[in-house]
Amino acid sequence: MPRPSASETWEASVTEHVPYVVVGAGAMGLATTWQLARRGRRVVALERFERGHTRGASHGATRNFNNAYGAAHYLDLLTLARAEWDELSRATGEPLLRLHGLVTHGDDAVVADVHRALVARGERAEVLAAHEAARRWSGMRFTDDVLFTPDAGVVRASAALDALEHGARSHGADVRFGHRVVSLDERADGVALTVDVDGERHDLVAETVVVTSGAWTPGILPASFPLPRLTVTEESPAHFTPTAPDARWPSFNHLLSPQRYPANVYGMPTPGEGVKVGFHLVGPVVDPDARSFRPVPAQAAQLRDYVAEWFPGLDADSAEPISCTYTSTDSQDFLLDRRGRIVVGAGFSGHGFKFTPAVGSVLADLATDDGFRAAEPFRLP
Structure with a gap:
């Protein structure tokens, strides 16, 4: 029987198996990681950039906590978001909303x-x-x-990111910065991810993956994933x-x-x-x-x-x-849905931050219950 090569032995020995992986640790990814971890799930979050980077959509001191919506699906999400912001503030001792109207x-x-x-x-x-x-x-x-x-105002955005990371870690989540996912492939036994860390390859297999990578989402999801146009x-x-x-x-x-x-x-x-x-x-x-x-x-x-x-x-x-x-998205509605073992949260269209912990809750529901569905306007076509 032929012996495996050294490279085959190395790859087999370093493959990490985890139940849940979140790809992208900006606001939505950290919120999903927090929500999964507080439910007792073992979760690893992978972020390609350093903590606090300015290349995406989550940095800055403030975001509008705007409740001037007429559509029921957004008002439902906003009600959940307000409760979850308050819970995160209680859990971390960090006031996150400033409600000046x-x-x-x-x-x-x-x-x-x-x-x-x-x-x-x-x-x-x-x-x-x-x-x-x-x-x-x-x-x-x-x-x-x-x-x-x-009862509107602002979310303290930078403080919120710190609170979400702290909250996730306090429940055992593993948040890894400087970890770039270079391939993601759904298989019968899980989702295989290849990760670059300072030029070195690391392999993971997850039971379920949540992709919350903002502008980089189309480049991470498999070509077969039915992702609508993201601009x-x-x-x-x-x-x-x-x-x-x-x-x-x-x-x-x-x-x-x-x-x-x-x-x-x-x-x-x-x-x-x-x-x-x-x-x-x-x-x-x-x-x-x-x-x-x-x-x-x-x-x-x-x-x-x-x-x-x-x-x-x-x-x-x-x-x-x-x-x-x-x-x-073309409609400016969020995309919160699941296909197979892959959950995606994307297309927040410049008005998503206020909903962050509620989006994390919906994505965690999608990841842990393959029968769960988000509100119809948030679903994949």
Whole structure:
């Protein structure tokens, strides 16, 4: 009987077998890892970059905790997210939500529809006239009805990543940075992964894999996986300096007609950095490994003009640009589904962070129960 070669013996000896592997340890991956670990599951999370990197969509101090949704599947997910953010805060001792309120304006019909949807679910929401909103928030200008939701605000994004990792590790999860998955292949006995760690190969076999790799998702999933189109764009919001230090700032959504500005606007106060303002989903399509990390000059000029027109309390010439990626589906709905032994969470389309721990819960349900299904709009076609 022929003896195995040295390389065959080495590969057999280093293959690691684990029940659950999460590929990608940004916000959604860490949330999934936390949710699996707190359920008593043995889970390994693999992240190709270093902790706190700025190449994806999870970095930064704040994200909008925006509850101005009218669709039931998002409101259901938001209810779960609020409960899970609170649980994570209790478990780690880290306050993660700052609820200073949210204003949504620019389209009276949308304002009325979202107001009805929130009130029907028992959420606090009121519609203000433009002059009343301007009195409350003197740094902003309003010309239409304004929806105010006091139980909204921001998620402390960087703190949330730390809390999710700490929470996952406290339940026994193994989170590995600098581990790049170079191949993923579903087999009858599990999912085989090849991982590069500083130029060395490591092999793992998992019973179930959850892929939460953001812009890199299409390059990780097998070619046979029925992934719909995901478009990666580089977005460039900016922080602007307030001119009145005592002004009150809510988070905000401004629904704009396309005649003058390219898209709707979102933003929020970020202590120590100013007020974040950005157009939603206007950036150029990019390769996530070949980004400029610089704003498109024409779009930066439009953002400056927008701030000058609508924010009397901000210095329009003080922009400090931020670079991040959106990975978007055509519908801008999330993708949360399973095929075989592979679960995917992707396509968060620039509005996913507020839902992070709830997305982690749904993905953990999909990973541990092959009969579970997410809400219909989140499913694979």
